[in-house]
Amino acid sequence: MAFYPGTINNPANSCSDIPQDRPSGEYWIATGSPVQAYCDMNRTSCSCNTAGGWMRVANLDMTDPNQNCPEGLRLVTRTEPPLHTCGREGPGCTSTTYSTYGVEYSKVCGRIIAYQNNTLDAFTPYFINISLSIDDVYVDGVSLTYGQSPRQHIWTFAGAVDETRSDAHVCPCTRPDLPYPRVVPPFIGQDYFCETGSLQRFIYNTFYSDDPLWDGQGCGGTSTCCEFNNPPWFCKQLPQPTTNDIELRICGEQSLVDEDTPIEIAEIYIR
DSSP states (O other), X not given: OOOSTTBTTBOBSSGGGSOTTSOSEEEEEOSSSOEEEEEESOOTTOTTOOSSOEEEEEEEETTSTTOOOOTTOEEEEEETTEEEEEEOSSSEEEEEEEOOTTOOEEXXXXXXXXXXXXXXXXXXXXXXXXXXXXTSOOOSEEEEEESSSSXXXXXXXXXXXXXXXXXXXXXXXXXXXXXXXXXXXXXXXXXXXXXXXXXXXXXXXXXXXXXXXXXXXXXXXTBOTTTTTOTTXXXXXXXXXXXXXXXXXXXXXXXXXXXXXOEEEEXXXXX
């Protein structure tokens, strides 16, 4: 009988304690009460560390029609083309929380793929009101954080209206010819992706299903945002280790009719 770390008889403190020659799969992790968690032993998609030992804390894949949206998010479906996604429940931000089971971690990696619904404004809410904090609706898109009062930033996924406008509703790395810079909240720094699903001037009341957001593909000629930070995978080194759960918030300062970024895939790992 095997007694290497990660078995029911010898739970590991974290996925990184499991021998590197073990395959990816379910292992027992020692928490208050041992739990089974998926450990990726070869997470080469994460640029911050090609070593294994990453614990998966979120695995939302709505391309599987049998999956349901996590608590806090609402099911958003379309018939043409067929789409099965999770969006916010109302104005402002709505969230779901992914447990880290009390495991200490200092690195987070993952990806989120979503779609543009109507008139997304990227960081315009903050551009208009720079007093907004990480707890406010500072972006049209998705915010990943940990901790509370205030939340601590992991990564932001911003959605922009299109790539042709000459105002604040585009990504910070779009239209460098404009005379004023786009504003990125200082608590974000360089830890964000920004993309539009509308490569040309947008059309009101449109769900852009042809070009998913933050998948690292499909950006037009006026934006370098698909090259920025190497999407679709992000990697974040935290300033200090933590055991906090991870919160995913879908945000928008206008109504669901005006803007939403329903998620198709959310995959998050900690180490």
